[in-house]
Amino acid sequence: MDEHKENIYSHDVRLEMSDTRLAIEKSCSRLNADEDSSPDTSSPPANGDYSHPVYKEIALANGHINRMSKDELRKKLADLKLDTRGVKDVMKKRLKSHYKKQKLMQTAAEGGPTDTYYDYICVVDFEATCEEDNPAGFLHEIIEFPMVLINTRTLEIVDSFQEYVKPELNPQLSDFCVKLTGITQKMVDEAEPFPSVLEKAVAWLQERELGTKYKYAILTDGAWDMSKFLNIQCRLSRIRYPQFAKKWINIRKSYGNFYKVPRTQTKLSTMLDKLGLKYEGRPHSGLDDSRNIARIALRMLQDGCQLRVNERMHAGQLLSVPSSAPEEGAPPPHNPRSRD
Structure with missing residues (x-):
């Protein structure tokens, strides 16, 4: 998600307040640390x-x-x-x-400590229906479902998935949405509804043996994709929230903690700029955004960041995962059950 997208979808202020409180707590816990003479605990x-x-x-x-x-x-x-x-x-x-x-x-080699976690990281950045001025209570429907797969051993992007999604509550895209995302009315008219697209995404993850042979985690640019868009979409589609997406890496938090910068400097464009990278592709395209987020993640891995899971959903609420929590990957992906 980029700066413009954040402005469109930022009416859920509680998420940012929660993040701010967490940042204050972490800052307070470091007040007595001597950075010049202590190990780097941002990647324990x-x-x-x-x-x-x-x-x-x-x-x-x-x-x-x-x-x-x-x-x-x-x-x-x-x-x-x-x-x-x-x-x-x-x-x-x-x-x-x-x-x-x-x-x-x-x-x-001598049996000492290591700092390896996941075999793969799967970057997800949904695009959703929107208006130039979203009315109160507007329900965003996912219209693009992209995934980009990172191999943490070779530090490469190794695969990608993309499907457009047919919105059902508001099937007609606004002119603003078309211009912003580049997703046309024809693309979504010819697409399948979300439950069918989710089945394809699950099959794609299963074919790559993620959660079975290989340990993996989901990564997003902010909390919105999972806690807001996927949460809303599952309710609209009357399916249960998928287990494999209940925990994820919020790269904005990871970036801020690792490079010790405030949250205001963790927008997609700012992170790329600070790392000396240029955006590649079309801004606001879900797949291109995912690839650029993956490039940031790869640079962070190269710089020594471990990118551990730091957020989760529980009973429909967004919660933070402390760095002291046991390290675990996402479970094997399965199609969620109907809510009926």
């Missing part, structure tokens, strides 16, 4: 144990990196044949993560 070891001597070495290296100038950081990254793009804080994080990864690789 899988067992949460920092007693291994390797973390002392990593902490000392972090202190040295924190004192480097922007030119020194760029030169060191170039010497290591690493990406030199991005603002100073991004380059610092990249260099710290490179050193951390090298040390952990060495200790892993």
